[in-house]
Amino acid sequence: MKYIIGSRGSRLALIQTKYVQEKLAKAYPEHTFEIQIIKTKGDKIQNKPLDKIGGKGLFVKEIEEKIISGEIHMGVHSMKDMPPTPAKGLVFTKVWKREDPRDVLILRTAKHLSELREGAVIATGSKRRAFQLLKLRPDLQIINIRGNVDTRLRKMEEQQLDGIVLAAAGLKRLGMEDVITQYLAPEDMISAPAQGALALEVREDQKELQKMLDVFCDEETMNEVCAERNFLEQMGGSCHTPAGARCQKTDQGYELYAMFGNEDGSKQAYTKVYGTCPEILAQTAVKNIKKQLAGIVYLIGAGPGDPGLITVKGKEILKKADCVIYDRLIPQELLDETKEGCEHIYVGKENHHHTMKQEQINELLAQKALQYDIVVRLKGGDPFVFGRGGEEAIYLADHGIYCEVVPGISSCIAAAELAGIPVTHRGISKGFRVVTAHDRRNQLSDFNFASMAKSEETLVFLMGLSKLEEITMNLLKNGMDANTPVAVVSSAASTKQQTCEATLNTIHEKVKQEKLSSPAVIVVGDVVKLQKQIQKPEDTTCHLVTKIGDQPSKLAQILKDHGCKVKELQTGEISYRYDRISKEELAKVTYLIFTSRYGVHGFMKQMKSSNLDLRDLFDKKIVVVGKKTKDVLMQYGIIADLMPEEAGEINLSELMKQEVDAKDVVWYCKGISGGEKLKKALTPICQVTEKVMYENNRKILSEIPEMKDIRSVSFTCASSARRFFDQIGEEKQQWIENIPCISIGEKTTKQLREIGVRHILESKDTTYVSMFYKIKESML
Structure with a gap:
């Protein structure tokens, strides 16, 4: 029979393949062995590093495809270039004696x-x-x-x-x-796993050919390569990560040198282990390496939905995280707390539609722990209450990675409490029983309904909305009173929270009528009756948020997301200037300063109308007053070079004084008014030009709300405060004396003081989140 052997066309690849061809031809003269040269993608791209074009697998894909199709019978590769496992339908034969692996x-x-x-x-x-x-x-x-x-x-x-x-x-x-x-030597340079060994790859069903090739197996090399490749596979190594493993025979057995690091080399670990079993050698080396390399994984409970319900400890760790792996229903505000550059990975699960299977999440946590110092697994509720956090913690422990759990508030108690229902109450309920309503096959869990029906405890069913009818029928069938009170709390701790209360025999129909949706918690027991006594009458007052422009206010959205009633009031509108920017003048500029999002938008509009683009800014230093302006700049693909540690015109002035000198040409991109302090600070030390990008025009208030309906009023600029109080008429003095005013910063606060406002709360920094916390403070 004629066997066709696939090979790359490089001189070394052909020499290796001819070596195999000659060995086979000599051992099996009844057969012929022919070489076919196959060009791979890796051979075609020679001007880029391997990790930039896809890795070592680029040298084998085309050969593997031809083996699978039957066009060739086998492929000869360098074993060090092969992935841990071959393509589906293919196998590696036993390893022949290898050449010098150094x-x-x-x-x-x-x-x-x-x-x-x-x-x-x-x-x-x-x-x-x-x-x-x-x-x-x-x-x-x-x-x-x-x-x-x-x-x-x-x-x-x-x-x-x-x-x-x-x-x-x-x-x-x-x-x-x-x-x-x-x-x-290996103590100086640990070589690549399986370096010097050949990989002979054939179809899985070619049993006769496998036997022919296995005749040349070298047991010592097999054991060495087994230990090296097992190490690589268990570490999850790829062309992007530096990994080395060198196993060699000794008088007592084998010794394995191993190393592993992250992509930039900032984390590296080395080990040397001894033993007789290749698999155990690899496992021991992996554990040693991971102990040295792995960061900490924190399993943090984020609470049931409201970002304010995360623990102080959880939030502090979240701010330091290098990577956050998060579930469904995690509020965006919590992700916004992470530092710049933190990697966010969504692994949410909904109605059995999984972004990732649990096993993959476990592997991801271990992988990221080797890459980063602090990894956060952010889970809704509490990590160990039906959150599979225990499985993740066990997996990490088994892989030598330190894991710490930060408990969270579980919806099993929070949902009921937020609906005004205590899960325990003296004289009514001696305790509470919490279960998840469905099993891994999405069937109703196998409960002891007879025990539940006779229980004096509050029953709490999580993740059970779709099983509500089955739950109630089973409780009734086992003797529970049909008039037992039941509450279903949907989307607890969010603005969408709904509570439906009925009895055991009517709750299913009532939930259908009110169209409650998941996630939902079912509470069964006499404690549900207490809701009417505990729940406060609905508060009809709202927070007034003033804004510039007709777009929805981000501050208003944050308040709505936290269950607050909000009314928005437009006090101004932005009109942009469309002056042309001279390319010659712009070329002389060394610094561009932006103190508002409107300045950024206006500048970009003028750039566009002047037929200029980002290439004309390549040598400019970009300066922003604070994070909000920085984020808007990022929308245009520009990262600010400078930003004061604390936002504000004074801090910006001090920063610029340290940066510029007489030769610098500075453009201050601003509105038609304001910015006097910055201009005054810079004029003596550099060439500063005010470039007006927009005007904030007064808008007649369409509808002024009654003061009795307002809990607070927020101002994101001084002009909004001035315009609002100029137009509220006869009740102005009562507003000044009685309504808390939330200010975004010092200029707005100064304006409010000039107006005579009695209750001013200035946000810690010039962000909407900071304003939100001040609004919460005003509610106390």
């Missing part, structure tokens, strides 16, 4: 690594090699290099590099052993 240095003039000049330039295409070289010699300059052996040697001469790093196996197979300057 890495080597080829130096242009020096004779040893220690003899290289300070700052010498060494080229390699491997992060693993780069980071280990820098561990030995931190002064080295490491640059990237791609191409076959001949190409790399030529580049070394042409670019006058001090040296390159290659694998000894490849050089020996090419007959180029004489170019090696220094062999690197």
Whole structure:
């Protein structure tokens, strides 16, 4: 029979494949073995690092496809280039004796690594090699290099590099052993897992061919490669992460050197373990590495929906997190608390439509713990109350990763309480029983309904809205009184919270009529009757939010999200200037200052009308007054260079005084009024020009609410305060004396004081979230 062997077309790949061809031809003269050259994507792209184009798998995909299709019978690869498992339908045969697995240095003039000049330039295409070289010699300059052996040697001469790093196996197979300057021992340079070994890949159903190839198996190499590749697989290594593993036989068994790091090399770990079993060697090495590398994973309960219900400890940790892996129903406000650059990963589950399976979430937590110092798993309610947090904690512990649980407020008590229902009450309920209403097959859980029906405890069913009819029928069937009070609380702790109260035999129909939706908590028991005594009469007053422009106010939305009644009142409207910007004048500018979102929008409109774009800003330093302006700038793809630690015109002035000098040309992009302090501070020290981008025009108030209906009034600029109090008429003095006014910052506060307002609460910083907390303070 004729067997076709697939190979890449490089000289080294062909030498390796011809070696296999000759061994097979000699052992099986009754068959013929023919080589077919296959060009892979990795061969076609030689000018980019592997991790930028997809990794080592790019050298095998096309060959694997031809094996699967039956066009060729087998593929010959370098085992170190292979993923931990082959493509579906393919298998690796047993490993043959490998060539020298060491890495080597080829130096242009020096004779040893220690003899290289300070700052010498060494080229390699491997992060693993780069980071280990820098561990030995931190002064080295490491640059990237791609191409076959001949190409790399030529580049070394042409670019006058001090040296390159290659694998000894490849050089020996090419007959180029004489170019090696220094062999690197595993204690200095841990080689890639399975380096020097060949991977022979065939279809899973080709049993006869597998037997033919397995004849050449080398048991010692098999054990070594098994330990190395098991280590890589358990660590979840890829071309993006530096990973090394070198196992070698000793008199007592085997020793395994291993290393692993993150993408930028800021975290690296090394270990050396001994043993006789390859699998156990790999497991031990993985545990040792993870103990050194892993950050902390915090399982934090976010509470049942209201961002204010997270614990103080949970919120403080959240602010420090490098990565947050979060569930459905986590409020955006909590994610907004994270620091800049924090990675957010959504893994929510809804009605059995899972973004990720639980097993994948477990793996993700372990993976991110190796990448970051602080990983937060943010879960609704409490992590251990039907939240599968226990499974995550056990998985992390099994993988040597430290995990800390920060408890949260569970909806099993919070939903009832927020509806005015105590789950326990003296003389009515001795305790409460909490269950989840469905099992993993989405069937009603197998409860002891007979015990429940006779219980003197409050019954709380979580995640049970779709099972409500089954729950009530089973309780009635087992003897519970049909008139037992039942409440269903939907979307607890949110603005959408609804409570439906009825009896055991009527609750299902009433919930259908009122169209309650998930998530919902079902409360069964006499404590439900207490709701009428505890629940306060509905508050009909609202918070008045003034705004510029006709767009919905973000502050109003935050208040609504927290269950507050809100009325918006427009006090002004923005009109933008469309003056042309001279490209020649802009070229001279060194700093652009923005103190409002309108300044940013206006500048971008003028840029567009002047036929300019972001390329004309490449050499400018961009300055913003605070985070809100910074966020608006980000919408245009621009990251601010400078921002004062605390927002405000005075702080901005002090920052700019330290930055600019007489040669600097500064454009202050602003509205038609304001900014006098900044201009006054900068005029003596630099060339500052006010560029008017917009006007904030007064708007006649369409409808002034009655004071008795208002709990507070918020102002996001001084002009809104002035216009509001100028137009409220006869009741002005009563508003001034009785209604709390929320101010966004010092200029607005100053205006309110000039008006004579008695109760002013100024936000801690110039953000809507900060204003929201001041509004909450006004409610106390």
